[in-house]
Amino acid sequence: MVAVFLKRGGWLLLLLGFFGAGALVVGMMNLQLGAALSGGEQITGTVSNLETRQRITQNGTHSTDYWVTVISPAGVIRQTVSDDFYRGLTQGEQITLQKAGDTVDIEPGRRSLNGLAGILLGLVLVPLTVWGTRRAVANIRRARTLRETGLCADAVITAVNKGAARIMVSLVFEDHSGKEQSTELLATVEVLEPGTRHPILYNPDDPSICEFAATVDKLAPR
Numbered sequence: 001m002v003a004v005f006l007k008r009g010g011w012l013l014l015l016l017g018f019f020g021a022g023a024l025v026v027g028m029m030n031l032q033l034g035a036a037l038s039g040g041e042q043i044t045g046t047v048s049n050l051e052t053r054q055r056i057t058q059n060g061t062h063s064t065d066y067w068v069t070v071i072s073p074a075g076v077i078r079q080t081v082s083d084d085f086y087r088g089l090t091q092g093e094q095i096t097l098q099k100a101g102d103t104v105d106i107e108p109g110r111r112s113l114n115g116l117a118g119i120l121l122g123l124v125l126v127p128l129t130v131w132g133t134r135r136a137v138a139n140i141r142r143a144r145t146l147r148e149t150g151l152c153a154d155a156v157i158t159a160v161n162k163g164a165a166r167i168m169v170s171l172v173f174e175d176h177s178g179k180e181q182s183t184e185l186l187a188t189v190e191v192l193e194p195g196t197r198h199p200i201l202y203n204p205d206d207p208s209i210c211e212f213a214a215t216v217d218k219l220a221p222r
Contacts, residue, residue: 013132020125027118033103034112040100045072047093050086072097074104081107143219146211150201151176155210158182160192167192173200173210181207188215 049069057063066086069078077097085107089095098105105111155173167187175181181202202210 010133010136013129013136016125017129017133020122020129022122023118024122024126027115027120027122029115030111030118031115033100034109034115036100037098037103037105037111038109040098043073043097043099043104044094045070045074045077045097045106047089047091047095048076049078050089050091052086068106070095070097070106072104074099077104077106079106082110085110140219142209143211143216146201146203146209146216147220147222149203150210150216151204152213153200153202153210154197155200157192157194157196157198159194160187171198171200173202173207175202175207176204179207181210183208183210185210185212188212188218 047068048071049067051067051069053065053067055063055065064083066081066083067078068081068086068089069076071077074097095106096108098108153173153175155171157169157171159170161168161170161184168184169187169192170182170184172180172182185200199213200210201213201216
């Protein structure tokens, strides 16, 4: 099952889960450090340099990073800041920095905001990974059950329903008792024209539980 899960894109789900868990951990650490900074020592520094850097993101759009360098009693601090904070600074200006231990932040509250963003991202990605993994495993188990105990039938596609995110097909088939059954399946085969025939496997105790034979072959190979 593990090999099929990974081959069918499960590795992407696991990667998403690791990324989400990492975002959650880093977010909590930043939130904790942000709280320590807000209640920590305040020191004064002098803005010695302001610069912007253009970069191209993965989707091809341009993004700007705002860098500020400050000379302070804790040393020379160089960090990225938000657009609004950057535009409110002038070179040579005296500003108040937040300090907790060896950590110094130029922009007050930014670390806490980053922490909250990381936590929110993790709270979205981790449950999404769990849901996707459980759904994938359930599909593999259903395919195995159909492989072992299901019956074969030729189904005729009666309609193709194209949605924004997926394609569903309506089909009819005759079960082992001669009764006509109708159901709807997610499109997983190449030829999806009304009137075409496709072999399926169905549960004899509940014919509504069925799947294309080609999909079963992929999820539960012999």
